Amino acid sequence: MNSSVSVLLFGITRDLTGQSSVSVSLLEEARVGDLLTQLHRQYPQLAAIRSLLVAVNGEYAETDQILTPNDEVALIPPVSGG
Amino acid sequence: MITLTSDPIDVTAALEKLQSSQAGAIDIFLGVVRDNTQQRAVDRLEYEAYDRMAISEMQKIADEAQQRWPILNCIIIHRKGILQIGETAVLIGVATAHRADAFEACRFIIDTIKQTVPIWKKEVFTDGEQWVNAHP
Numbered sequence A: 001m002n003s004s005v006s007v008l009l010f011g012i013t014r015d016l017t018g019q020s021s022v023s024v025s026l027l028e029e030a031r032v033g034d035l036l037t038q039l040h041r042q043y044p045q046l047a048a049i050r051s052l053l054v055a056v057n058g059e060y061a062e063t064d065q066i067l068t069p070n071d072e073v074a075l076i077p078p079v080s081g082g
Numbered sequence B: 001m002i003t004l005t006s007d008p009i010d011v012t013a014a015l016e017k018l019q020s021s022q023a024g025a026i027d028i029f030l031g032v033v034r035d036n037t038q039q040r041a042v043d044r045l046e047y048e049a050y051d052r053m054a055i056s057e058m059q060k061i062a063d064e065a066q067q068r069w070p071i072l073n074c075i076i077i078h079r080k081g082i083l084q085i086g087e088t089a090v091l092i093g094v095a096t097a098h099r100a101d102a103f104e105a106c107r108f109i110i111d112t113i114k115q116t117v118p119i120w121k122k123e124v125f126t127d128g129e130q131w132v133n134a135h136p
Helices: A011-017 A032-042 A044-048 B011-018 B052-068 B101-117
Strands: A002-008 A023-025 A051-055 A060-062 A073-076 B003-004 B025-032 B040-049 B071-079 B081-083 B086-097 B119-125 B128-131
Touching: A002 A032, A002 B071, A011 A044, A011 B101, A011 B119, A011 B128, A023 A032, A032 A044, A032 A051, A051 B052, A060 B003, B011 B025, B025 B101, B040 B086, B052 B071, B052 B101, B086 B101
Parallel strands: A002 A073, B003 B071
Antiparallel strands: A002 A023, A051 A060, A051 A073, B025 B086, B040 B081, B040 B119, B071 B086, B119 B128
């Protein structure tokens, strides 16, 4: 059973993809790490970024966290506030 | 008090909010847009945030500071949008009974913001632009 998750993009990830959110198809019980793999496949230009973290529902997520269809997912490139 | 705003930061208003009859020390840190970085002339900075998470991460930092130091009042204000040279991008304010706690807490808050809060700045030069920290 395939489902898709919408991923919010900010900063350099938005510039590199040209989009502020992208849809990624994932198998059921997919984890954050699978999402990252899929995103890198869809957008090889993301490899230019020093590091990429993922937030799920506004909290930093580990790569083994399982995603559910209603999750709000965001890609977090290196932060530079202040 | 945690604020993410597109409006200019009012330092005087922040100071008024920090004041307390028990406070013997008030530290205010301002992060300001300067006109150069690594010998390149900066025209402006463009800040963006993942709003909901930026606010919750800043709240976490404020909560941790409250646990580590005896803080009477604490304010964090961070700007978004286009900022010109000389504008204040971030204000951290801490009021404590004694100065050492105010200095330490203030420094902890700004240093941690730079590490964990999903806010991004783009440096716009006279001859190009770059997202800070993004590249290897």
